[in-house]
Amino acid sequence: MSTHIEEAMERAWSPNSIDRLHLINGGWPIPNFRIPMDKLIAITKGSPRIAMSGVPKGISTNIYLKKILAGGIRMPHLHMQDEIVLFDKSVLQEYLHAAAEEVKNIEDITEIRDFIRQ
Amino acid sequence: MKISLSVTHNCNLRCNYCYTGEKIHKNMNLKTASEIVDFAFEITPCENQIDFSFFGGEPLLCFYLIKDVIAYVKTKEFSNPISYNITTNGTIINDEIIDFVNQNNIKLSISIDGPEHIHDKNRVDINNNGTLKTVLQNIKKISNKVNFFQVNAVYGPDTVGELGETFSFLIENEIKNIHLNPNITQNWDESMFSKITDAYENIAEKYMSHYKSNQEVALNLIDSKLILFLKGGYDKEDKCGMGETEFGFAPSGNVYPCERLIGDDTNDEMCMGNIHTGINPLKRCSIGKKRGNSNAECVTCSVQKYCMNWCGCTNYNMTGYSDKVSSMLCYSERAAITAAKKVILELQDNETFINHFCNYAYDENKILNTGVYYEHTHRRSNGKSMES
Numbered sequence: 001m002s003t004h005i006e007e008a009m010e011r012a013w014s015p016n017s018i019d020r021l022h023l024i025n026g027g028w029p030i031p032n033f034r035i036p037m038d039k040l041i042a043i044t045k046g047s048p049r050i051a052m053s054g055v056p057k058g059i060s061t062n063i064y065l066k067k068i069l070a071g072g073i074r075m076p077h078l079h080m081q082d083e084i085v086l087f088d089k090s091v092l093q094e095y096l097h098a099a100a101e102e103v104k105n106i107e108d109i110t111e112i113r114d115f116i117r118q
Numbered sequence: 119m120k121i122s123l124s125v126t127h128n129c130n131l132r133c134n135y136c137y138t139g140e141k142i143h144k145n146m147n148l149k150t151a152s153e154i155v156d157f158a159f160e161i162t163p164c165e166n167q168i169d170f171s172f173f174g175g176e177p178l179l180c181f182y183l184i185k186d187v188i189a190y191v192k193t194k195e196f197s198n199p200i201s202y203n204i205t206t207n208g209t210i211i212n213d214e215i216i217d218f219v220n221q222n223n224i225k226l227s228i229s230i231d232g233p234e235h236i237h238d239k240n241r242v243d244i245n246n247n248g249t250l251k252t253v254l255q256n257i258k259k260i261s262n263k264v265n266f267f268q269v270n271a272v273y274g275p276d277t278v279g280e281l282g283e284t285f286s287f288l289i290e291n292e293i294k295n296i297h298l299n300p301n302i303t304q305n306w307d308e309s310m311f312s313k314i315t316d317a318y319e320n321i322a323e324k325y326m327s328h329y330k331s332n333q334e335v336a337l338n339l340i341d342s343k344l345i346l347f348l349k350g351g352y353d354k355e356d357k358c359g360m361g362e363t364e365f366g367f368a369p370s371g372n373v374y375p376c377e378r379l380i381g382d383d384t385n386d387e388m389c390m391g392n393i394h395t396g397i398n399p400l401k402r403c404s405i406g407k408k409r410g411n412s413n414a415e416c417v418t419c420s421v422q423k424y425c426m427n428w429c430g431c432t433n434y435n436m437t438g439y440s441d442k443v444s445s446m447l448c449y450s451e452r453a454a455i456t457a458a459k460k461v462i463l464e465l466q467d468n469e470t471f472i473n474h475f476c477n478y479a480y481d482e483n484k485i486l487n488t489g490v491y492y493e494h495t496h497r498r499s500n501g502k503s504m505e506s
Contacts, residue, residue, distance in 0.1 A: 089472055089473075092472060092475055093466070093467070093472055095348055096348070096462065096466045096472065096475075097466055099344075099347040099348050099462060100347075100462045100463050100466045102347070103347050103458075103459045103462060103463070104459075104463060106420060106421060106455070106456075106459055107420060108456050108459070
């Protein structure tokens with residue numbers, strides 16, 4: 001991770017950021033980068049509303065709302081290994097483009113004779 | 119952890135395709151339900167989410183029990199996030215239920231199959247009268263009152279050709295969070311398969327047409343596959359946790375690996391024990407070992423990572439084996455992936471479509487795509503092995 005990103009993270013995720021987790025409508029900042037698990041745990045530690053837990057073998061990461069309340073992570077996110085990628089709109093659009101590019105190569109299977117199970 | 123409580127075998131409807139067996143007046147009692155709640159907290163690691171789902175029969179016939187169970191959950195000391203779901207036929211909804219649902223952030227799943235000639239063909243009351251009018255009235259009653267609801271529309275070989283009509287009907291009635299589910303207990307003749315691809319293509323066209331008119335709609339058939347395209351396929355943790363992180367309890371307290379396997383509570387092959395007497399570890403292990411998919415054909419399939427071929431209860435209901443995929447599921451999944459591919463290629467720059475994935479539905483947002491979010495996160499509960 002570059003120094004630039006690290007600096008950006010420090011600004012976005014200072015200890016005071018915890019207050020931003022508890023806005024009525026959810027108030028997470030919008031980083032365009034991956035957030036390491038330890039950082040998320042540090043930030044959410046002691047939060048009455050959000051809990052983090054790692055999943056063994058590095059498969060994924062769990063993030064929960066302790067209570068179902070308005071707010072929480074309002075952004076689309078993907079779980080990738082032990083990190084969570086939060087999307088803002090422009091990043092999401094990039095992901096959509098990338099995903100579209102990938103699935104474009106999937107062969108269309110619409111003819112019954114082409115199905116595996118007949 | 120997903121804990122489903124089938125609170126009653128009783129139902130006020132007699133749907134032709136119902137897979138939950140004979141409608142007898144047998145309800146779960148509070149002692150059994152309380153032990154199930156205790157069990158849920160004992161086997162779920164701290165901080166992991168517990169989903170309590172109320173199922174039936176018609177669970178709202180036992181609304182008193184649902185209230186008691188949730189009151190009991192609240193007496194427990196826990197740090198787990200808790201969520202509640204009720205799957206209902208939508209015919210018994212009153213102001214008391216609406217208030218309770220809101221107070222406890224319960225997610226309602228209401229069954230409605232489409233316009234009258236489709237819905238009333240199968241979803242009839244004990245006098246064989248159609249129920250659409252009542253269900254629709256109740257949906258309208260709750261649409262601006264409850265925090266979250268989705269509709270489940272079941273289609274079978276006899277109605278798959280009219281799936282596009284069902285989708286349009288639901289949209290016309292301002293229902294924006296739609297789950298379309300194939301009937302997995304009916305026999306799907308191969309002659310029906312071309313109708314599946316036609317129907318999904320038709321739905322995809324309608325879905326795209328809505329977004330091009332700047333109207334958002336959440337549809338599991340398309341959205342779940344789009345999420346998978348973004349994720350790069352199903353994670354291990356997304357897949358079926360039957361018998362390990364998913365349990366279904368019959369009114370008797372009998373334990374099954376999934377609520378869709380409870381039926382009339384006579385399936386010895388799938389019954390793992392009873393909440394009062396314990397769970398047979400060997401039985402649970404043997405069921406767990408058969409989770410997933412052992413089909414050689416699937417290994418080389420180009421769309422395997424996007425395919426729901428791992429759903430144990432679907433496989434079991436369709437083939438008799440929890441690890442054997444039916445030809446219907448293969449056709450259906452491939453058709454859904456093809457339809458979703460068309461959508462993402464067409465809508466990748468559509469502003470409303472991008473917002474669809476950016477906005478999350480909570481109390482203040484009635485354009486519901488919570489289902490999309492929920493789809494790829496809520497199953498991530500990670501239960502440790504259970505003691506018998």
